Amino acid sequence: VGGPFAMSRDTALVFFARLPVPGKAKTRLARDVGPELAAEFYRRMAERSFAATSTSKRTCSRTLCFSDACDADGVARWVTEFGDDSLRVAPQCDTPDLGERMRHALNCALSTGGVDGGRCEKAIVVGTDVPDLKSAHIDAAARALDEHDVVFGPAVDGGYYLVGVRRGAAGFKTSAGSIFRDDTTQQTTEELPSSLDGKRGIHEAREPPSVGVAHHALFKDIKWSTPTVLRDSLVAAKSAGLMPAHENTLPTLRDVDTLEDVAAWGLNAERAPGSGSEVDGDFESFREAANALIAASITGGYES
Secondary structure (H helix, E strand, O other): OOHHHHHOOOEEEEEEEOOOOOOOOOHHHHHHHOHHHHHHHHHHHHHHHHHHOOOOOOEEEEEEEEOOHHHHHHHHHHHHHHOOOOEEEEEOOOOOOHHHHHHHHHHHHHHHOOOOOOOOOEEEEEEOOOOOOOHHHHHHHHHHOOOOOEEEEEEOOOOEEEEEEEOOOOOEEOOOOOEEOOHHHHOOHHHOOEOOOOOOOOOEOOOOOOOOOOOHHHOOOOOOOOOOHHHHHHHHHHHOOOOEOOOOOOOOEOOOOOHHHHHHHHHHHHHOOOHHHHHOOOHHHHHHHHHHHHHHHHHOOOOO
């Protein structure tokens, strides 16, 4: 077997997710519709992301990376009920720092995100609250990483819904012409990130990510949840000598955190000709769920 098609599957995809239960998922949305409806709507969004990216031609693995290690049993049940046995599961690292959690997940994916649990060439982290995310976006990001060190998917709010990095060779040229090595390459065996291969269970990576790790500068001192996250991240990448893909490489998409986001997504979906067929067969039912959520905020009841 093999050939060009098989060779192109060089990217590990990681979903950042929460267990979709009241009180944990979409707490800002819950202020307007209640924790139960917010959690259920988040579950629909996350599962939409899982399904919509399942046809990617570039991914060698997909991992649900959940926020709290104590939710492992609940996440396992969720994945079983969803019915996608190709999804791996792993907890995010135990730190409140979002940037460090993303960097750790990317490094784990580069080390153990391959088809057989080995290393792979590229890794991408995406959010699970982006209703319009498709396989095409993942494949476009992987193509961008063929020529660049990092790629971002711009979000409407000034942040990003996707970040991807590639592994370097023994050393690789940067935009400044120098050989780049992250200062994290001196990790000891005890400091190695845990594997993202849920099929074999969580364990230590077999080899240090000695080159091509996600550069710490991409995630250090970024003011998360502000309108300048993407801009600041691009500046950080260039300052570190990395070669980021152009910020418009991927389309700008909306992530959904509030009821206003739900309404804005629904309005845009109504205006987009043929948008349902471009996403997947779940489009109409998901749009109905969004409209029902808005109705619930007005009436105090849920129309399913």
